[in-house]
Amino acid sequence: MAYSLEQLQIFAAIAKAGSFSEAARQMGRTQSSVSTAIANLEADWNVLLFDRSTKVPVMTESGRRLLREAHDVMESCLLLDGHAQSLGEANEARITLAIEVPYNVLMPLLLAFAQQFPFVDLDIRNSLDGDVSAQVHDGGVQLGVAFSQPQYERSIGFVQMGKLVMSHVVAREHPLAAPQRVSFAQLRKHRRLAFSALGERLPSSEYLAAPRCWRAVSYTAMLEMVKAGIGWATLPRTMILRELEEGQLVELRLEAYPNTDWLVAVDLLWNKGQRLSAGALWLKNELANFKVREKDSAGLWTAF
Structure with missing residues (x-):
C-alpha cells in the first residue's frame, strides 16, 4: 500500500469540486500537483478513477465505488486522531462505574457522556460485583450510583442525587x-x-x-x-x-x-483519595448535578 491519506483527500476534493482545477484552488495547490497525486493513486490501485477523454475529466464507475471507501478511510483517520488526542489529554481509556439503581434512570446522562467523550469506554459494574460502596472504597470502581446507606467508610465521598x-x-x-x-x-x-x-x-x-x-x-x-x-x-x-x-x-x-x-434516596459515591481523570471528573460533576426523581403513586414528583 503506497498511497497516502493526502491522495485520498485530493481524490475526494476533486469529486466534490467537479474539476481538477477547482479542487486545486480550494486546497491551495497547483493543478499539476493535484493531477500528479491522482495519477499516482491510479497507478497504485491499477484502476482508472477519472475519464480524461473529455474536456472536463469525469469520474468512472470504479472511481465512484472507490470514493465511498475512501471516505470511510478518511473518517476512520479522523476518529483515530480524536482518540489519540483524547489519550494525550490524560483521559483514561476506560472509566469504571458501578450502578445499583435501574439503568434507565441514568440513560440521559450516559448518552451525554458518550457524546462528550467518544473515545473513553465505560466499564459498568452491578450488584454481581458486590456492594457498590465497598467497590468504591477498595478502588475497584471510580464512581458509584447506589441506594443510600446510613453510614459509609471515611474514604467515601457522597452526594445525594434524589x-x-x-x-x-x-x-x-x-x-x-x-x-x-x-x-x-x-x-x-x-x-x-x-x-x-x-x-x-x-x-x-x-x-x-x-x-x-x-x-x-x-x-x-x-x-x-x-x-x-x-x-x-x-x-x-x-x-x-x-x-x-x-x-x-x-x-x-x-x-x-x-x-x-x-x-429511598440515591447517592453518588467516590473515593476521596482516588485521583480522577478529566473524563471521570466530568462524569462525577454531571452525576452530582443530575436529579434522580420520578412520579409517585399519586402522580406527584418525588422531592430532592
Whole structure:
C-alpha cells in the first residue's frame, strides 16, 4: 500500500469540486500537483478513477465505488486522531462505574457522556460485583450510583442525587392482591423476593422480613418471578410502570403506611483519595448535578 491519506483527500476534493482545477484552488495547490497525486493513486490501485477523454475529466464507475471507501478511510483517520488526542489529554481509556439503581434512570446522562467523550469506554459494574460502596472504597470502581446507606467508610465521598419510589408488588392472581390493606403479618405468610445486593440495608427494610425468601442478583429476574406469581417483591417503581398500567402487577398498600410511598434516596459515591481523570471528573460533576426523581403513586414528583 503506497498511497497516502493526502491522495485520498485530493481524490475526494476533486469529486466534490467537479474539476481538477477547482479542487486545486480550494486546497491551495497547483493543478499539476493535484493531477500528479491522482495519477499516482491510479497507478497504485491499477484502476482508472477519472475519464480524461473529455474536456472536463469525469469520474468512472470504479472511481465512484472507490470514493465511498475512501471516505470511510478518511473518517476512520479522523476518529483515530480524536482518540489519540483524547489519550494525550490524560483521559483514561476506560472509566469504571458501578450502578445499583435501574439503568434507565441514568440513560440521559450516559448518552451525554458518550457524546462528550467518544473515545473513553465505560466499564459498568452491578450488584454481581458486590456492594457498590465497598467497590468504591477498595478502588475497584471510580464512581458509584447506589441506594443510600446510613453510614459509609471515611474514604467515601457522597452526594445525594434524589429519591426513587420502591413499590411492594405482586402478580394480579396472587393472594395478597385481594386485600385493600396488607399487614406485615400477612406479608410474612408469603414468599418474599429480595434483591441480593441490598439485603436488609435499606431503611425500614427490616419490617419486610419474611421466613421464606428467595434472592436474585438482578431486578429483571425479580420482576419475572413476581409476574409468575412466585412471591411478592419490592421493586423500583420506575422499572415497572408498564406492568402496573397493564394490570400485570398490583401495588400493595401496607396497613402501617396507608398513604405513604416508600422513598429511598440515591447517592453518588467516590473515593476521596482516588485521583480522577478529566473524563471521570466530568462524569462525577454531571452525576452530582443530575436529579434522580420520578412520579409517585399519586402522580406527584418525588422531592430532592
